[in-house]
Amino acid sequence: MRIVRAKVMGFCFGVRRAIEMVQAGAKEGPIDSLGSVVHNPVVVDKLRASGVRVVSSLQEVSAPTIAVTAHGRGPEITEEAQRLGVRLIDATCPIVRKAQKAAAKLVDEGFRVIIYGEADHPEVRGVLAWTKGQGLAILDPEEEVEIPRRKVALLSQTTKSEESFVQFVSRFVAHNIGRINELRVINTTCPETDERYHAARELAEECDLIIVVGGRNSANTRKLAQTCRDAGVETYHIETAAELDPAWLEGKEVVGVTAGASTPDESIDEVVERLAELAQRRAAPTNPTEGKPCAV
Ligand code: SF4
Incomplete structure (x- = not known):
């Protein structure tokens, strides 16, 4: 079984930039992020461990710094941060x-x-x-x-x-x-997401199974999975490698892997490694004597 990675997948530059900005800010003290910095539970857990808490409104803010995610906010946020006396990290994607x-x-x-x-x-x-x-x-x-x-x-x-x-x-x-x-x-579509859709369609042409990695709350990851299904390929959307079901690989020769713009590289690598393990296990003879010279 061959495993093929999509030519373009995973973090877009806007999400990568936002995570870097928030991580750098967290070194100076706790941060309350207005919404998830990225729609991916793996990344959110990691950021939480470094002092970044997700809040849903300004009323919940208790940290000395607030962060606006790559998705952006209304223009009033600057004044609101001043009124609350907190530092603002504005990671709105350009x-x-x-x-x-x-x-x-x-x-x-x-x-x-x-x-x-x-x-x-x-x-x-x-x-x-x-x-x-x-x-x-x-x-x-x-x-x-x-x-x-x-x-x-x-x-x-x-x-x-x-x-x-x-x-x-x-x-x-x-x-x-x-x-x-x-x-x-005004064409405000993002070339980064478009590139991921194109790469997913290209991947679908050579695969008989596609695994899409990313948060279930990530709209672009769900759309990516739908793009692969629309191309007529059996597709599963998973958040972590632990969700891979060996039964999906039965009879499959080429398995593609792609990921949404909010999926970290490590989640993709874990899925590819687990797929390689399962493929190896499938290729190994189930009969321990299989392949050995006949003793009689
Ligand atoms: S617009 Fe959205 S998808 Fe595009 S680079 Fe910015 S954060 Fe990423």
Whole structure:
């Protein structure tokens, strides 16, 4: 059995940067992180051990430092940190920051900002917070939306694929064109996530089983698993190597491994090592006399 790694997988630069910033800050004292720095329980446990606690709101903050994750927050966070008298580590990913700034500028120019994305996703909530109430997140391009002043701008949640954003834009325009005078499309999809989807599709072409490693609460890891299933390959989404079931490998010749943008390298390596062990065990003769010269 051959084990193949996806050409691109695991931590994206935004998540890696956020973890490094928070780890460096934790050396100077405890930190309360507003949400998980990364949607991965293995990393969250490690950070907790180094003094980083996850809190869900500012009311819970008791540490002298708070951290904003790669997903970002609304513009009011700087003032709130000052009011609370805490130090702020802002690890907002530069790509997310670009989307926040674009949304704020478009609203100032009179556009209705529509984000293609999940309204309850922390990144989307953060970008919406920059729109002074003039933004909206939807997934269905045919959902009825108000377009005051007939000016509309379309942005995407960063982890949506470019392809799905293109479809969203074209269907939205087809549905609403009679009510639009001016349209802006800002491509805020993240090339890092797109690269992972492409690599997963490529992997699916040569594998008969794919293992996707990453937190079950990670939207991009779940999407990666769905991409592999859509390509017609048997796929399992696991968080750790301990979840690998040897039965999945029965009759399989090429097993692919990929991982979401929030999965640490060590989790991927553990899965690959465990797969190699299982493959070796499968290749070993079950009969201890098998292969030995006949004694009679
Ligand atoms: S997936 Fe892209 S946008 Fe999101 S944190 Fe990573 S690099 Fe930034």
